[in-house]
Amino acid sequence: MPIHVRAEPGEYAEACLLPGDPLRARYIAETYLDNPVQRNEERGMFGYTGEFEGRPVSVQSTGMGCPSAAIVIEELVQLGVKRLLRVGTCGGLQPDMKLGDLVVAISAIPADSTAVHLVDEPHVPTADWELVHSAVHSAKELGKPVRVGPIVSSDLFYNPDGGQYQRWSDRGVLAVEMEAAVLFTLGALRKVKAGCLLTVSDVVIEGEFVRISDDEMRNAVDQMTQLALRTVTASH
Secondary structure, X not given: OOOOOOOOOOOOOOEEEEOOOHHHHHHHHHHHOEEEEEEEOHHHOOEEEEEXXXXXXXXXXXXXXXXXXXXXXXXXXXXXOOEEEEEEEEEEOOOOOOOOOXXXXXXXXXXXXXXXXXXXXXXXXXXXXXXXXXXXXXXXXXXXXXXXXXXXXXXXXXXXXXXXXXXXXXXXXXXEXXXXXXXXXXXXXXXXXXXXXXXXXXXXXXXXXXXXXXXXXXXXXXXXXXXXXXXXXXXX
């Protein structure tokens, strides 16, 4: 039994969604999964296993930042998880982005230290193509527009270098978040499939900071979760 995800092999499905927020993990399980069973509550990091449209799927919170996410991802792999899909929020970096937009990440610039410690030479953390393709295909079926491209994973939520957001934007980076780089890196190192879907919760460029409302956030998370569940259960 792992130290932080207190479960036994077989208690998590091969497909697992990874929200950062433990309460979002609970919401996804209670709202979207049939017959959900709580598998973990260690340190408040809630995890559940149930079914979506007859297929087994789990959801496990990772906490905030790459170091926390790395612990959870390593232990889920020990428990037999094969497909890990982050479902999270992000800061939009392109001027035409709107609150609630959906982003499918292809790669994640490792502006964090965790991925750098795992691979100490130039490295491009990249999502599993099968999950990317499945997400885009499922989005078309559901009639949900998505943005597809590179993102950046940062160690800092309160970033003293405000100009960094514009520099990322100028290079075509779609969004900034805090966990995908280590997810993609560990996916490659541990030979499991890793992907990332994001909802734009803030717009952080052009001299303004605009935050999504609670009601808009709930609706956006619902849209993202529906897409994520179809993506992760279809990819095998």
